[in-house]
Amino acid sequence: MYRLDGDIKLSEHFHISEFVCRDPKDLPGKVFLERELVEKLERFLSLLKMPLVVTSGYRTAKWNRIVGGSPASRHLLGQAADIRMDGHYDNDRMTVFAVNAGFKGIGLYDGFIHLDIRRELSNKGGRSFDLWNLKKK
Secondary structure, eight states, X not given: OEEOOSOOBXXXXXXXXXXXXXXXXXXXXXXXXXXXXXXXXXXXXXXXXXXXXXXXXXXXXXHHHHTTOOTTOGGGGTOEEEEEOSSOOOHHHHXXXXXXXXXXXXXEETTEEEEEOOSSOOOSSOOSSEEEEOOOO
């Protein structure tokens, strides 16, 4: 785990500051990140062809509890990102893009999408990814 002191470009479209824990009481912020996550986000972005914003990357255990994250959250391991896009997006299309980019965990929520690079799947249906839809609309 590192404390952020300046910004570092990780890839063509992503900087380390986008993945820093957002806990306002723990500044300048901690970050732990698996490179594979950034690589898959770049692939996803190339399929998406529209801008996206990382709203949550790495989380400390304390911040994860505060925001109501799962105790087994991939955010704790630097293996997950929540993203937001402006405008309307189609759930099925986003799921196909996420799977094609190599994500194994895909969560659809009102206002954002969770993407992660989990190593083990929880679904028993034989899919190559876990998918959950908690959208209310």
